[in-house]
Amino acid sequence: MTFPFWMLIVVLAVAALSIRVLGLFAGDAIKSSQYSWVLDDLPGLIVVSLVASSLAGQSVETWIAAGIALVVAYLSNHVILTMCVGVAVYGGLVWVGF
Amino acid sequence: MLSHKADFDSLIYHRTVLNWLFMKHGAVAILPLAAGAALYGFAFGLLAAQVGFPWWGVALMSGVVHAGSSQIVAVEQFAGTSAVVGAALAGAALNLRYIGIVASLSDVLSGLSLRMKLLAIHITGDENWALTMTERAKNPAIRASFLIGSGLVMITVWTISTTLGAVAGATLPNLEQFGLGFAFTAAFIAMARGLWRGAPNLLPWAMSFAITVCAVTVGAPKAYAIVAGAVCGLVISHFHRTKKERVA
Numbered sequence: 049m050t051f052p053f054w055m056l057i058v059v060l061a062v063a064a065l066s067i068r069v070l071g072l073f074a075g076d077a078i079k080s081s082q083y084s085w086v087l088d089d090l091p092g093l094i095v096v097s098l099v100a101s102s103l104a105g106q107s108v109e110t111w112i113a114a115g116i117a118l119v120v121a122y123l124s125n126h127v128i129l130t131m132c133v134g135v136a137v138y139g140g141l142v143w144v145g146f
Numbered sequence: 147m148l149s150h151k152a153d154f155d156s157l158i159y160h161r162t163v164l165n166w167l168f169m170k171h172g173a174v175a176i177l178p179l180a181a182g183a184a185l186y187g188f189a190f191g192l193l194a195a196q197v198g199f200p201w202w203g204v205a206l207m208s209g210v211v212h213a214g215s216s217q218i219v220a221v222e223q224f225a226g227t228s229a230v231v232g233a234a235l236a237g238a239a240l241n242l243r244y245i246g247i248v249a250s251l252s253d254v255l256s257g258l259s260l261r262m263k264l265l266a267i268h269i270t271g272d273e274n275w276a277l278t279m280t281e282r283a284k285n286p287a288i289r290a291s292f293l294i295g296s297g298l299v300m301i302t303v304w305t306i307s308t309t310l311g312a313v314a315g316a317t318l319p320n321l322e323q324f325g326l327g328f329a330f331t332a333a334f335i336a337m338a339r340g341l342w343r344g345a346p347n348l349l350p351w352a353m354s355f356a357i358t359v360c361a362v363t364v365g366a367p368k369a370y371a372i373v374a375g376a377v378c379g380l381v382i383s384h385f386h387r388t389k390k391e392r393v394a
Binding site: 113 | 210211
């Protein structure tokens with residue numbers, strides 16, 4: 049394992065622990081401040097941005113599979129089911145050479 | 147004097163037994179959720195192995211980071227750009243919700259030593275946190291031992307499943323063509339559904355989506371595009387709230 053791999057693990061571990069410790073010591077203060085809405089809104093915005101970054105510049109079948117996954121997610125609100133259906137649809141579309 | 151000591155010993159004994167019972171209760175109650183995480187972890191291990199992580203590197207990362215979605219995002223970004231800071235930033239940004247999650251545990255963790263608190267927050271994940279809060283709403287006697295019992299199961303299952311995925315992934319061909327990469331896009335779509343809080347989210351989310359797509363399309367690294375998209379969404383959300391307060 050080369051240096052960048054080690055660095056990624058170390059930086060990610062330090063960041064993850066720091067965020068948790070911040071929550072332990074300062075979380076109450078942030079939650080009770082006028083900026084508490086940021087903690088509510090940020091997770092959803094990050095996840096939406098993640099989905100957007102995965103779809104940007106991708107093929108039509110990827111966008112179709114994402115649309116179907118969105119419908120499944122909306123109806124089921126189940127991560128594993130959405131993941132399985134999404135992969136099956138994507139794999140199927142690629143297989144038939146859509 | 148002897149009687150007082152016996153009473154004290156008895157109290158300590160009963161408290162210890164109670165803690166063990168809550169820990170066992172947490173460990174058993176989390177099992178269905180742990181099964182789902184194992185599937186997710188196995189898929190992550192496959193992806194990490196394809197990026198170039200050895201199985202022991204995946205095990206090390208899962209044990210010391212213990213943040214599923216952050217690990218996935220960081221490794222995905224790392225695979226695309228090899229930019230350590232950008233990848234870690236994207237992963238850490240996704241983990242910011244833990245400030246609120248850990249803050250909400252202040253009552254549960256009260257009375258623990260700092261060392262035990264650090265252990266408890268390290269093994270706290272979305273699943274065992276949510277389960278602890280749900281159980282505590284039903285039974286206020288639920289304590290940190292429930293969180294710790296369920297958390298120990300989750301981190302163990304996560305580490306083993308990601309390691310097994312990495313071992314399998316090293317022997318398999320490139321799984322991206324079979325849709326493995328899309329598995330996480332689908333998982334994040336489902337996570338977004340879980341975080342959807344109705345109409346007030348619509349405009350900020352649409353702005354985040356549009357800005358991120360535009361940023362990636364013009365060639366920005368994905369990690370920075372994600373941060374830009376999320377920040378723009380926050381700005382829209384802030385304006386929306388300010389406008390709403392003025393009207394009120």
